[in-house]
Amino acid sequence: MTTSTPNTTLAATIAAGCGENVFKCYQCKRCTSGCPVAPYTDMHPATIMRAVQLGQPDMIFDDKFLWLCTGCETCTSRCPQGIDVEAVVDELKIIGRREGRIPADAPFANVVRLNYDSIKRWGRLYEIELLMRDKMTRPSTMFDDVGMGLKMLRKGKLGLLPGRGGDKAAVDLMVKASEAINKAKGQPGQAEGGR
Numbered sequence: 001m002t003t004s005t006p007n008t009t010l011a012a013t014i015a016a017g018c019g020e021n022v023f024k025c026y027q028c029k030r031c032t033s034g035c036p037v038a039p040y041t042d043m044h045p046a047t048i049m050r051a052v053q054l055g056q057p058d059m060i061f062d063d064k065f066l067w068l069c070t071g072c073e074t075c076t077s078r079c080p081q082g083i084d085v086e087a088v089v090d091e092l093k094i095i096g097r098r099e100g101r102i103p104a105d106a107p108f109a110n111v112v113r114l115n116y117d118s119i120k121r122w123g124r125l126y127e128i129e130l131l132m133r134d135k136m137t138r139p140s141t142m143f144d145d146v147g148m149g150l151k152m153l154r155k156g157k158l159g160l161l162p163g164r165g166g167d168k169a170a171v172d173l174m175v176k177a178s179e180a181i182n183k184a185k186g187q188p189g190q191a192e193g194g195r
Helices: 009-018 045-054 057-061 076-077 084-099 109-123 127-137 148-155 168-186
Strands: none
Touching: 057 076, 057 084, 057 148, 076 084, 084 109, 084 148, 109 127, 109 168, 127 168
């Protein structure tokens, strides 16, 4: 039987980034029991937490769970220890982008950056632009969503032009603050390549 000493560097990085102590997790797996993504990946919230505790980033970043996570926060709401599991996942996404650890079979990882770019540009999310920019990176899927898109247009759920209502000035302030924080931490911001 072999034993290994856990490396706490990843857990410390997570704690510094989002303030969560992953060592409070005792692996009850309540977070995983409600996760809508868990059945579709090898990793799930509980195994992600355990891999962070043990300092095994390869297990995390080699799986596509992070990039399929819907951000529904079911894991967080079910945690009896009050751990914001979703914040840990978000912090891992930031680390994965910074270190270029996004798996090739995780096409939706690009959507996070596209969301950021759209909100930064318009002060709100412009869905048609987001969809078209994503489809241009994956041309074979160009027409996959046309039927649903037309339905959404007819029902007024999508607009051809970016709608009003976004507070561009407030978004600009948030972007500047975020970039200043990243710069202070020595991390690239989204605009400078924190993808």
